[in-house]
Amino acid sequence: MNHKQHRFSGFIKPIVFGVDICxxxxxxxxxxxxxTNLYIFIAYSFCFWLLIAFRTGFYNIQRSTKMIGVVRLVFSQMSIYALVLYAFIGFFKQPNISRSYLAFYFGVTFALIFVFKLLTYLLLLKYRSVFKGNIRKVVVIGKNSKSNQLIKIFKNRLDFGYELSKQFNTRSETFSLDKCFKYILDNQIDKIYFSVSELSNSQINKLVNFADNNLRELKFIPDNKEVFTKKLKYEYYDYIPILSLREIPLDDPVNKVVKRIFDVVFSSLIIVFVLSWLTPIIAILIKLESKGPVFFKQARSGFSHSEFECFKFRSMAVNESANLQQATKNDMRITKIGKFIRKTSIDELPQFFNVFLGHMSVAGPRPHMISHTTLYSKKVDKFMVRHLVKPGITGLAQVSGFRGEIETDHDIVNRVRFDIFYVENWSLLMDIKIVIQTFMNAVKGEEKAY
Incomplete structure (x- = not known):
């Protein structure tokens, strides 16, 4: 997908969150x-604001959210925050704290956040409707009363920021999903809306697979309430019900911030307390055995299929096939020190610089070489879903027995299966479990760590 047309959209929620914290x-x-201790109060306020926001969905405002919904979110967030503020007095034994000034502090904070929240909401509406910014290009598959009502909303509610590129009539003799797919790819469409009642089960499956494999967001226009399941997200565009197939936990800005904080803190600890002294030792051993650089840099596929340079300690003799051929058992290219650092996963440690720089996460789907991504995206169904989140140094697939060389189709299919489960079910606890299991596997040694 071409993200250049809305490359700044991802900064909106983090900026709003940052202003609120300020x-x-x-x-x-x-x-x-x-x-008594101002720094403890600041840390306390920050942490609980984050937890409350996670609970209320304070930063999870959609394009179709009405102003009353924004006002309700502000009151929910600030009501709980008020209780948390006064709980600080008893919890940290602050008998001298001024209750009246604490009330003034809360009142000013409430007023500023309320005004800023509404102002941001209204400015975004105007930005979309007047300046045509933050726009998403959409297509609608199906032609009936509900799909026509939805198109009318797109045209009348410019503040939603949806630009209808085309409507496909499924009853037309020339209609085919393949033509739809070609149009979507050629015109860089962001979202696909389709009428459930106008497509067969096989067509819906084909459409779902296309959306997954090409990182397009798919929305259902339901024909009746029988299609509702707990796996579908239900929202209204005015009075038209719309369903989304997949909910990505890391699309939530609070979850995203929590994961990023974990990544930065964890990677900083590894860089300062491990890599600071280990890197010179490994560098000397690598240089003593073979000529070439200490670090090996390789282009890999990252978030949303973007490319980045992945860092590793060089474990092979310099060779021309390093960016094309995966390491195999008893690979003659691997040096003696390379065999050791690969067996213990020390060769992967420089990737904590990638984490610190924001290219990767500590846990997530492992990034593949560009040539392998191209191959598997055509060969393995739903392979591209794993690119909906940042790649990781370790991942659920790796701790579940699918690390290292891909010897058969069974290996890559199962790796993708675990990666998709991770994408759809992420939690901070899952990341912590993956990190602990990775450390235990490194200590025990793994069969495919070569």
């Missing part, structure tokens, strides 16, 4: 609260 923290200094 309001919460800097408003503290406006009042003589008489807090």
């Amino acid at each position: 309001i919460i923290i800097f408003s503290i200094f406006l009042f003589p609260l008489k807090i």
Whole structure:
């Protein structure tokens, strides 16, 4: 998908979150609260704001969200935050804290966040409707009363930011899904809306597979309530019900922030306390055995199929096939020190720099060489779904027995299966479990670590 047309959209929620945090923290200094330890109060406020936002979905505002929904979110968030503020007094034993100034602090914070939230919401509406920014190109498959009503909403509600590129009539003699797919790819369509009642089960399956393999967002226009399942997300565009097939936990800005904080903290600890002294030792051993650089850099597929340079300690003699041929058992290209660092997974440690820089996560689907991504995207169904999140140094597939060389189709199919499960069911606890299991496997040694 061409993300250049809306490459700044991903910064909107983090910027809003950052401004809210600044309001919460800097408003503290406006009042003589008489807090014993100000830094503990700041950390306490930040952590609980994050937890409350995660619970209320404070930053999970959709294009179709009405203003009353935004107001409700602000009141829900701030009501719980008020309770948390006054709980600080008893929890940290602050008898001297000024209750009245704490109330003033809350009032100012509430007013500033409320105004900023509404202002951001209204500015985004105007930005989409007047300046045609933050636009998503869509197609509608199906022609009936509900699909026509949806198209009418797209045309009338420019503030939603949806640009209808084409409507496909399934009853036309020239209609075919393959033509739809070609149009979607050629015109860089972002979202596909289709009427459930106008496609057969086999056509729906084909459409779902296409959307997964090409990273397109798929939306259902339901014909009746029988299609509802707990796996589908249900939302309204005015009065038209719309269903989404896949919910990605890491699309939620709070989840994204939590994962990023975990990545930065964990990678920083490894860089400072492990790589700072281990890198010179490994560098000397690599240089003593063979000529060439200490680090091996390779282009790999990252988030949304973007490319990045993946760092590793060089474990092979310099060779021309390094970017094309995967390491195999008893590979003659692997050096003696390379065999050791691959067996213990030390060769992967420089990827914590990739994590710190934001190219990767600590846990996630393992990134493949560009040539392998091209091969498997055509060969393995739903392979591209794994690119909906950042790649990881380790992953659920790796700790489940599918690391290393891909010897058969069974290996890659199962790796993709575990990766998709991770994408759809992410949690911070899952990341922590994966990291612990990876460490235990490295200590025990793994059969396919060569």
